[in-house]
Amino acid sequence: MKYLDEFQDPALAKRLLDDIHATATQPWAMMEVCGGQTHSIIRHGLDQLLPDGIELIHGPGCPVCVTPLEVIDKALEIAARPDVIFCSFGDMLRVPGSDKDLFRVKSAGGDVRVVYSPLDALNLARQNPDKQVVFFGIGFETTAPPNAMTVYQAKRLGIENFSLLVSHVRVPPAIEAIMTSPDCRVQAFLAAGHVCTVMGTGEYPPLSERFAVPIVVTGFEPLDILEGIRRAVHQLEDGRAEVENAYPRVVLPEGNPVAVKMLEDVFEVVDRSWRGIGMIPKSGWRLSERYRAYDAEERFDVGDIHTQESSVCRSGEVLQGLIKPHECSAFGTLCTPRNPLGATMVSSEGACAAYYLYRRMSVPASGTSGSVPASGTSGSVPASGTSGSVPAQATGEEKKVTPVG
Amino acid sequence: MCLAVPGRVLEISERDGTRIAQVDFGGVSKEVCLEYVPDLQVGEYTIVHVGFALQRLDEQSALETLDLFRQMGELEAEFGDQWGRAAEQAGLPRPDLAPSMETVDSPAGPGGEAGPR
Numbered sequence: 059m060k061y062l063d064e065f066q067d068p069a070l071a072k073r074l075l076d077d078i079h080a081t082a083t084q085p086w087a088m089m090e091v092c093g094g095q096t097h098s099i100i101r102h103g104l105d106q107l108l109p110d111g112i113e114l115i116h117g118p119g120c121p122v123c124v125t126p127l128e129v130i131d132k133a134l135e136i137a138a139r140p141d142v143i144f145c146s147f148g149d150m151l152r153v154p155g156s157d158k159d160l161f162r163v164k165s166a167g168g169d170v171r172v173v174y175s176p177l178d179a180l181n182l183a184r185q186n187p188d189k190q191v192v193f194f195g196i197g198f199e200t201t202a203p204p205n206a207m208t209v210y211q212a213k214r215l216g217i218e219n220f221s222l223l224v225s226h227v228r229v230p231p232a233i234e235a236i237m238t239s240p241d242c243r244v245q246a247f248l249a250a251g252h253v254c255t256v257m258g259t260g261e262y263p264p265l266s267e268r269f270a271v272p273i274v275v276t277g278f279e280p281l282d283i284l285e286g287i288r289r290a291v292h293q294l295e296d297g298r299a300e301v302e303n304a305y306p307r308v309v310l311p312e313g314n315p316v317a318v319k320m321l322e323d324v325f326e327v328v329d330r331s332w333r334g335i336g337m338i339p340k341s342g343w344r345l346s347e348r349y350r351a352y353d354a355e356e357r358f359d360v361g362d363i364h365t366q367e368s369s370v371c372r373s374g375e376v377l378q379g380l381i382k383p384h385e386c387s388a389f390g391t392l393c394t395p396r397n398p399l400g401a402t403m404v405s406s407e408g409a410c411a412a413y414y415l416y417r418r419m420s421v422p423a424s425g426t427s428g429s430v431p432a433s434g435t436s437g438s439v440p441a442s443g444t445s446g447s448v449p450a451q452a453t454g455e456e457k458k459v460t461p462v463g
Numbered sequence: 464m465c466l467a468v469p470g471r472v473l474e475i476s477e478r479d480g481t482r483i484a485q486v487d488f489g490g491v492s493k494e495v496c497l498e499y500v501p502d503l504q505v506g507e508y509t510i511v512h513v514g515f516a517l518q519r520l521d522e523q524s525a526l527e528t529l530d531l532f533r534q535m536g537e538l539e540a541e542f543g544d545q546w547g548r549a550a551e552q553a554g555l556p557r558p559d560l561a562p563s564m565e566t567v568d569s570p571a572g573p574g575g576e577a578g579p580r
Contacts, residue, residue: 066531094466101535147513148545152553161549164558172545175514177496200467204515207498215479252467255510255518278466279531307524308467308510314517317499395552404552406540 064102065280074284075107078291085111086294087243088287089236089379091229092250093120093407094278100412102280104287112291115243115379118232119250121197122149122405123377124332127365129225130155133194136223136358138168143186145179146194148172152404156366176208176222183212183220192354195222200252202226202343203317206324209345209352223354224344227330229253230261231341237269241380244271246290251277251305256321258313262301270299277305324349333401334374373400376409383413390414467512468532468541469525470495472505486511489529491542 065071090096096116099105105114118124134155137144144160151161151172164170169189173179176193183191195205205222212220229250236244249262254275266273272293276286286304293300303309323346330342345353371393372386383389383402393399395411402408470486475497477483482497486509493514497503500516508525509516520528532538540548550557 066527148549151545151549161553161555161558164546165555174493174542175496177494177514200512200517203499203517204496204513207496207515211479211481252510252512252517255467279528308518308520310518314499316501317517320499396554 067281070281071284074281074288078112078284078288079109081288081291081295082109082112083295085113086245086291087113087115088246088248088290088294089115089117089244090248090283090286091117091119091233092248092253092278093117093123093405093409095119095248095250095276095283096409097407097412098278098280098283100409100416103416104280104283108287112287114287116376116382116409117236117247117379118332118335118377119198119229120377120402120405120407120409121201121227122153123373123401123408124227124335125150125153125196125225125401126331126333127156127367128331128363129196129223131363131365132355132358132360133223134158134160134163135360135363136192136354137163137170138166139190139358141188141190143169143171143182143189143191144194145171145173145176145182145191147196149404149406150194150196152398153401154368154398154404156364176205177211180208180212180217180220183217184215187219189219190357191220192358193220193222195224195226198227198229198250198253199257199321200250200255202321202325203256203314206317206320209324209349210320212352213349221352221354221357222345224325225330226325226343227332228327228341228343229257230265231338232332233265233273235335235338235341236378237265237271239378241378244379246272246274246294248283248286248290249273249275251275251282251309254303254305254309254313256314256317258318259301259303259309259311260313266299266301272299272302274302275305275309277308332377334377368399371399373402373408373410376400376402383410386410466537466541467510467517468538469508469510469520469528471508471525472503475503475505484516486516488542489533489538491538493542 062068062071099114130153136142152159160170179191179193209222236242262273272290274286274289276282289302289304325343326346327340328342328344329337329339331337370388375381376383388399393403395403398404402410468488470488473485473487475484484495484497485492486495495511496515503509503516508520508522510518510520546557
């Protein structure tokens with residue numbers, strides 16, 4: 059975004075930024091959980107419009123990135139089988155497994171198909187009764203209800219040749235893991251809006267209270283993110299730690315109760331490994347006993363997987379917010395979107411891909427690990443101070459801003 | 464992947480006991496399952512994730528978000544040619560796709576290419 063006039067509502071953007079500048083009296087570090095938010099922030103240069111001390115730490119909310127290597131390798135093995143039609147969302151095609159990806163399985167003759175919806179995969183199963191149709195069910199709480207409904211329908215309609223390779227993950231246990239990590243620097247969270255569209259906000263007050271950390275639910279659009287940051291800064295400056303919903307136009311406190319009920323029927327909570335991070339207790343879902351027959355891991359014997367992760371890739375540290383992407387020595391050299399060493403470099407929600415795409419090639423001159431490149435460090439991106447649009451010192455007269463929601 | 468895109472309900476039908484809508488996303492039309500927002504009506508706006516309506520949305524918010532998503536290339540990312548994009552990123556040829564895969568793999572599938580940009 060770099061310049062205020064690129065916002066949909068430049069006057070509102072200026073009010074939000076002025077308020078953030080006027081309110082922040084000391085450095086604060088907050089994490090945006092969702093990879094979609096990370097992309098929006100980097101693409102629009104939102105971090106460069108903030109006061110120097112306000113750091114955005116990029117979180118682990120990239121489902122493609124955290125899907126365990128072992129599950130990717132299982133997917134690749136199943137997809138290569140002659141009797142299988144393997145269906146996936148497009149953003150899994152180039153996620154590196156131990157020695158190939160789904161794109162290469164397809165090029166080698168495997169029947170890999172990109173679908174828009176998991177229901178498309180179920181239809182393929184109907185149309186191809188002599189084939190096993192497997193859908194790669196990954197994602198956070200937003201994507202789990204569609205996959206749950208698809209398995210529910212498969213069972214209801216008696217479509218036996220359909221199965222789900224499941225690697226679903228949940229946000230609240232990840233927040234808990236981040237806050238209990240000895241390296242934790244996070245002082246506030248921007249929670250992922252569409253996850254809360256499904257789950258509501260009820261899981262967050264216990265976390266906010268236990269860790270004394272503000273949690274602000276917000277969206278993906280630049281103005282939504284600025285409003286989320288603004289509210290988090292106010293809480294931090296006031297010494298408050300509450301859950302706020304800055305995205306009420308699509309997030310109701312109760313979420314979507316019909317979807318939550320379906321999740322509770324079709325899935326059960328399990329410990330889950332996150333790629334680059336490790337096991338997080340109770341952080342995932344698998345099919346419940348009632349639907350276990352539709353679990354691709356049960357249906358296909360894919361034991362004996364020997365995973366081989368890149369030895370130089372530091373995507374795990376990126377996913378935990380410990381380093382920024384360009385602090386990895388492989389970034390932009392050994393590791394590019396064309397030859398990715400880690401999933402964070404290929405996913406449309408991966409932080410490495412965002413930094414590569416929008417040319418944040420250099421390490422901040424200040425040298426502080428993970429500090430915000432506040433000005434002049436990003437090569438092609440003009441620093442906020444030169445845009446002339448955002449005064450470093452706000453007038454403070456506009457304390458009230460229009461709610462973005 | 465967690466992005467949900469606003470769209471307008473064009474028509475509603477029933478299939479296998481399930482409510483299915485045709486939803487317009489700024490020029491791209493897709494089939495959407497309404498089981499999670501069962502009282503959604505024709506003409507209303509909803510946010511949709513991978514073919515499932517997740518919540519109702521007011522018209523003004525929907526149009527603003529759609530406009531922004533179009534500018535940001537998000538509609539192309541959601542509805543465009545995924546194989547072509549992956550091939551370009553990989554620097555490899557786009558794999559030959561079997562004719563039977565038209566409905567799900569082709570950008571010229573139902574609803575056609577993502578809207579004007």
